[in-house]
Amino acid sequence: MSNPKGRFGIHGGQYIPETLMNAIIELEQAYEHYKNDGEFNRELTQLLDEYAGRPSRLYYAEKMTKDLGGAKIYLKREDLNHTGSHKINNVLGQALLAKKMGKTRLIAETGAGQHGVATATAAALMNMECVIFMGKEDTERQALNVYRMKLLGADVVPVTTGTATLKDAVSEAMREWTKRIDDTHYCLGSVMGPHPFPTIVRDFQAVISRETKAQILEREGRLPDAVIACVGGGSNAIGSFYHFIPDESVKLIGCEAAGRGIDTFETAATVNTGKLGIFHGMKSYFCQDKYGQIAPVYSISAGLDYPGVGPEHANLHDIGRAEYVPVTDEEAVCAFEYLSKVEGIIPAIESAHAVAHAIKIAPTMDKDKIIVITVSGRGDKDCAQIARYRGVDIHE
Amino acid sequence: MSKIKSAFENGKAFIPFITCGDPDLETTEKVVRAAAENGADLIELGIPFSDPTAEGPVIQGANMRALANGTTTDKIFDMVKNIRRDINIPMVFMTYANVVFSYGAERFISICNQIGIDGLILPDLPFEEKDEFLPICRKYDVDLISLIAPTSAGRIEMISREAEGFIYIVSSLGVTGTRSEISTDLETLVSMVRQNTDVPCAIGFGISTPEQAKKMAGIADGAIVGSAVVKIIEEYGRASAKHVGEFVKSMKQAIS
Numbered sequence: 001m002s003n004p005k006g007r008f009g010i011h012g013g014q015y016i017p018e019t020l021m022n023a024i025i026e027l028e029q030a031y032e033h034y035k036n037d038g039e040f041n042r043e044l045t046q047l048l049d050e051y052a053g054r055p056s057r058l059y060y061a062e063k064m065t066k067d068l069g070g071a072k073i074y075l076k077r078e079d080l081n082h083t084g085s086h087k088i089n090n091v092l093g094q095a096l097l098a099k100k101m102g103k104t105r106l107i108a109e110t111g112a113g114q115h116g117v118a119t120a121t122a123a124a125l126m127n128m129e130c131v132i133f134m135g136k137e138d139t140e141r142q143a144l145n146v147y148r149m150k151l152l153g154a155d156v157v158p159v160t161t162g163t164a165t166l167k168d169a170v171s172e173a174m175r176e177w178t179k180r181i182d183d184t185h186y187c188l189g190s191v192m193g194p195h196p197f198p199t200i201v202r203d204f205q206a207v208i209s210r211e212t213k214a215q216i217l218e219r220e221g222r223l224p225d226a227v228i229a230c231v232g233g234g235s236n237a238i239g240s241f242y243h244f245i246p247d248e249s250v251k252l253i254g255c256e257a258a259g260r261g262i263d264t265f266e267t268a269a270t271v272n273t274g275k276l277g278i279f280h281g282m283k284s285y286f287c288q289d290k291y292g293q294i295a296p297v298y299s300i301s302a303g304l305d306y307p308g309v310g311p312e313h314a315n316l317h318d319i320g321r322a323e324y325v326p327v328t329d330e331e332a333v334c335a336f337e338y339l340s341k342v343e344g345i346i347p348a349i350e351s352a353h354a355v356a357h358a359i360k361i362a363p364t365m366d367k368d369k370i371i372v373i374t375v376s377g378r379g380d381k382d383c384a385q386i387a388r389y390r391g392v393d394i395h396e
Numbered sequence: 397m398s399k400i401k402s403a404f405e406n407g408k409a410f411i412p413f414i415t416c417g418d419p420d421l422e423t424t425e426k427v428v429r430a431a432a433e434n435g436a437d438l439i440e441l442g443i444p445f446s447d448p449t450a451e452g453p454v455i456q457g458a459n460m461r462a463l464a465n466g467t468t469t470d471k472i473f474d475m476v477k478n479i480r481r482d483i484n485i486p487m488v489f490m491t492y493a494n495v496v497f498s499y500g501a502e503r504f505i506s507i508c509n510q511i512g513i514d515g516l517i518l519p520d521l522p523f524e525e526k527d528e529f530l531p532i533c534r535k536y537d538v539d540l541i542s543l544i545a546p547t548s549a550g551r552i553e554m555i556s557r558e559a560e561g562f563i564y565i566v567s568s569l570g571v572t573g574t575r576s577e578i579s580t581d582l583e584t585l586v587s588m589v590r591q592n593t594d595v596p597c598a599i600g601f602g603i604s605t606p607e608q609a610k611k612m613a614g615i616a617d618g619a620i621v622g623s624a625v626v627k628i629i630e631e632y633g634r635a636s637a638k639h640v641g642e643f644v645k646s647m648k649q650a651i652s
Contacts, residue, residue: 005524015493015520017450018555019545019566161456162447171449178450179570181547278493278520278528279447291469292498293446 006195009318011311014194016281019178027185028196030101035203040100047092051125052082054089054207058215058372064342064362071225071365073358076212076374078236079347085377086208086236087118087189093204095122098185105129105180108187109173111138111166111232112303112350113145114377115189120154122187130154133172135165138302145381163296166232166306170280190233191310194281198310205239212372213243220370226251226361229374230353231324232268232304234313236376241322251323254313255353257299258326268297270309271317271324279307284314300329300389303350303377331356333389336379348377349386398539399514400561403438403486404596408651409562409618410609411598412625412644413440413490415458417467419633421475427629430641432483435648438562440517440620443472443491450519452573454623457630469499473507480512488515488541488561496529505532515539515561523555544589545569546580556592563589565616567601573623575602582615606650613651621647 006012014024034040048054057077065073078086095106106123107130110116116132123130132149136158139146149156162168170193177186191198191205209227216224227244229237231254244250256269267273267287274285279294287295287307299305309324316322332349335356340346347355351374358373365371379386387394403409412431416424428439444462448455476487489508496504496518508516516538521528526540533540539561544552546569556563565585567578586597599612600620609619628643629636 014522014524016522017519017545018522018543018551019547019569021522021524021545021551022547022549161453162460167447171447174449175452175571181569275498278497280449281520286494288494288498290498292492292494292496293463294494 006199008312009315011282011284011314012195012198013283014281015278015283016194017178020181023177023181024194026101030097031196031200034097034100040096044093044096047096048089048207052088052092053080055211056080058212058219060219061343064339067342068359068362070363070367071369071371072367073362074216074224074370074372075345076208076240076372078208079345079351079375079378083118083121084380085114085118085348086205086239087115088121089207089239090189090201090204090235091115091118091122091187094185094187094200095126095128098187099126099128101185103183103185105184106187107131107133107173107176107184108189109166109169110134110189111169111305112301112348113138113142113149113381114303114348116154116156117145117148117152119187120149120152123154124152131176132156133159133169133176135163135169136160137164138166141302141385142381166302167294190235191238191312192233192280192282192308198282198312201235202238202242202312205235206242208236208239208374209241209243212240216370216372223247223250224370224372225249225365226253226371228253228255228354228358228371230255230304230350230376231309231313232257232306232350233308234310236374238310238312240374245321252316252321253357254322254324255327255357256324257301257304257353258328259298259300261328262326266298268299268305268307269326270307271313272326274307282311284311285309300332301349301353303348304353325357327353327356333386335359336382336386345375346379347375348379349382351376352379398561400438400486400488400539401596404562404617406437408613409437409596409598410435410644410648410651411438411440411618411620412436413442413620413622414629415442415444415455415462415626416472416475417444417462417465418458418626418629419461420465421467421471423634423636425475425479426637427640428479429483430637431644432485434641434645436485436644437618438486438488440488440490441472441476443469443489443495445492445495448492450571452571452623454626454630455572458626469495473511476511476513486514487512488517489513490517493518493520493528501529501532505529505536505538508538509536513538515541517541517564519543523551544585546585552588553592556589556595559593559595562596562598563593564620565589565597565599567599567603567612572601574604578602578608586616606646609647610650619651
């Protein structure tokens with residue numbers, strides 16, 4: 001899908017400081033070598049299966065299906081992975097790669113804390129130093145995850161610059177990487193940033209759609225009609241879509257965080273409200289003003305609260321292969337509560353954006369149609385915040 | 397021939413960096429004049445960006461202050477037009493790729509040419525991506541400045557051979573900001589650059605004192621000072637022109 005300079009259509013590229021170029025080239029070369037290395041792949045598969053708990057289940061949500069009265073709904077249960085989200089898939093791959101490259105230290109950004117927890121976990125497992133950059137506002141929204149990261153041995157650096165959210169955590173992790181390159185790997189958490197990250201992260205997350213495809217063929221004997229996933233940077237979505245991209249009959253739907261609505265400034269729906277730009281190492285769509293200043297985006301979900309989208313998603317949008325729809329805070333919170341009550345599954349507030357869209361479209365589809373929703377993470381981390389949203393004050 | 401070359405014809409070049417609009421554009425204009433009158437050979441004008449990923453805390457702060465008071469690319473163009481009525485030393489813009497891209501690269505770069513901006517420094521545009529803007533820069537005679545870092549091993553020849561205007565040698569790893577010590581082997585770095593090009597080299601990142609500037613200018617053709625200038629502006633605000641002028645004078649004397 002990508003050419004040698006890491007382009008997806010017009011998107012992607014390597015817009016980074018000269019200081020990082022050799023590190024990025026070294027990473028690209030190492031990845032090109034190890035991705036086809038038998039020993040590397042055996043080790044990674046063993047980690048994914050025995051440590052992370054793969055394959056993740058494809059669960060038939062029978063009660064939800066009956067309640068909505070339309071398409072048959074399956075949930076791809078990435079929330080059941082070790083550390084509670086899909087983030088571990090990418091992190092185990094990158095940490096193993098970094099180890100093979102002789103790196104002894106991992107740094108990463110995190111929004112909701114899921115990627116930070118996954119990175120801290122892999123660092124603990126592989127005896128690596130770990131520093132996580134997290135927007136100060138997010139450290140407050142996701143205090144439990146900050147504690148988890150520290151428990152796992154990571155240093156958590158609260159980022160106070162800019163809007164003190166995910167984009168600033170990415171900027172600060174990039175700054176840290178330019179300071180210390182020799183022993184440090186930047187374990188980027190989404191399909192964004194400079195090439196080769198969008199490709200590496202996509203490949204490590206593609207396990208989701210590889211499994212989904214085999215599982216649905218076994219259960220139903222056919223492909224689904226739609227695959228739905230939430231999109232911030234877009235790692236669980238691209239992982240959920242990837243092996244279905246050639247199957248034109250499968251509708252691919254990414255759910256963006258609309259915050260208080262795409263007609264307000266308090267939104268993070270990049271494809272729906274952004275325009276083409278160059279930021280954080282890539283050309284893609286970004287929420288920005290007319291002078292190219294990156295917009296202070298907003299979503300109830302710290303993990304989707306990012307002003308850009310991965311370059312492969314931008315291209316899937318351009319070529320019409322995937323559709324990107326906005327989902328508001330209120331819709332996501334309702335879906336968070338709905339899935340908890342109806343199926344006994346508390347989804348991450350990020351994943352609840354995908355659930356919300358399924359709730360909208362399933363009743364409009366025939367009963368012989370099939371929808372797969374990726375539940376990218378579990379929602380324990382979000383309970384206190386959702387309670388507050390509903391006016392209940394919980395002390396964690 | 398690039399006008400930038402003239403900046404290196406008056407002994408070693410002293411190149412101050414100023415964030416436009418910090419604390420406001422009227423002050424920036426005064427500061428630029430003071431720097432030019434006190435011996436600056438070339439001035440780097442920073443167009444503020446919301447997320448300056450190559451900057452340390454000092455210049456990040458200046459970017460935020462400038463944007464908070466409503467500084468825009470168009471207002472900066474107007475300020476440069478005013479300055480160009482009587483200031484003739486070369487001036488370049490330092491900003492981020494998205495500021496140029498979102499304005500419309502051709503529109504942005506053609507205006508640079510009209511208002512007398514001689515070059516463009518984009519820290520997030522490495523050699524591999526320079527075709528994004530280079531053909532347009534060539535069309536409008538605006539030099540696209542190349543950067544070389546301590547980690548550029550194996551890339552120096554490729555970058556230097558195609559360099560124009562001057563080469564910005566990044567003294568240290570990390571982001572912009574003052575440093576008590578610069579440990580990179582810059583002599584070797586500069587000599588490798590000089591084997592491949594006659595384009596002058598200026599060293600930046602971490603230089604704040606006359607002693608450091610003297611040492612760096614001894615190695616290369618000039619010294620670039622950003623954070624130390626921005627700190628003076630942060631301290632003295634609207635009254636900073638005189639103080640920046642004195643600082644520029646002391647730095648230029650030190651390297652002469």
